[in-house]
Amino acid sequence: MKRQWTGWGAGQQPEPHYLIQPRHLAGGGDLRHVTEFLRASGWKDKSTTGGRIVFDSTDRTVRVGYDPFTQPGGWTISGKPTAQQDAWHAALGRQVPVEIVAGFTDALTQTRSAHAPNVWAPLQQQGWGTERDRHFTATSPDGDAFVQFHTSSTGEAQWFAGARTEHGRTWDATFTPTTPLHLIQAFTTALADPQPVMRPRGHVPPSHRIRTTSVSVLPSELSAWQQARVTAARTATWARNSWATTRPRRTPTAGPYAAPGTRARR
Structure with a gap:
């Protein structure tokens, strides 16, 4: 017997929505696309009723926040310094589509790949043009979005991204030089994804540069669809936790140069 989600029934009426391309001009979208995935991944919801959205990672080293009340507002993601990683910070404007934000935040919940990250590869694979002078810049095929690795006159490096329409700049995103590259690659992968994103009626940006399909x-x-994404997060979290609690522990063996009374590094 198939499980029926809340709201299923013979009397329900279809609701008009629009598929929007390119996704970088689709507007912010439903914040729950990001937050419910974090919640299902075991992150702690520290939000206040009617206030800012705040989620902390299970090890409390990363915080994801969303502020709709201040200017410019939007998403802030910060990582605390650890033995393996310097402190880092990312800021994404409130009009960054949630599907692109989720590319970054979903990666925070997942096991890091052993492969060296390449921020530019997802963009080049989707036909983004690249230009190199004092900076390195990738531009979308429509010319309305960009990713840039910027080096200041003092030698400080920083990552920038943004999008614009005929009305001006739509959103900006900045990443400190210490932001893990695999997270920025996850962001560019979601940014360059050619698949359209869906918005309900009344939430389609007023721009002649987008293409819409009514559904x-x-x-x-x-x-x-929402439940499938949440279920995927819960399943992945359960699998990681199960592996962490059931894998055999190795007894460290002292190496030939280990000092008496110390444990050899693995």
Whole structure:
């Protein structure tokens, strides 16, 4: 017997939505696309009712926040210094599509790949042009979005990204030089994804530079799509926790140069 999500029923009516391309001009979207994935991944919800959204990672080294009240507001993601990583910070404007924000924040919950990250590869694979002078810049095929590795006159490096329409700059994103590159690659992968994103009627940006396709969606379909994403996060979290608690522990063996009474480094 198939499970029925809340809202399924014979009397439900389809709701008008729009598929929007390119995704970098689709507008902010539903914040729950980001927050419910973090919650399902075991992150602690520290938000206040009617206030800022705040989520802390399970080890309390990373915080994701969203502030709708101040200017410019938007997303802030910060990592505390650890033995392996310097402190870092990322700021993404409130009009960065949640699907692109999620590319970055989802990666925070996942095991880091052993492969060396390449921020530019996802952009080049989708036909983004690149230009190198004092900085290195990748520009979307429509010319309305960019990613730049910027070096100041003092030698300080920083990552920037942004998008614009005929009305001006739509959003900006900045990443400190210490931001882990695999997270920035996750961001550029989501940014360059050619798949459209969906917005409900009344939430389509007023721009002639976007392409829209009208679709009718049942509330049950929306619920099922959202639940599938949450279920994927819960499953991945359970698998990681299960592996961490059941894998055999190795007894460290003292090496030939270990000092008496110390444990050899692994």
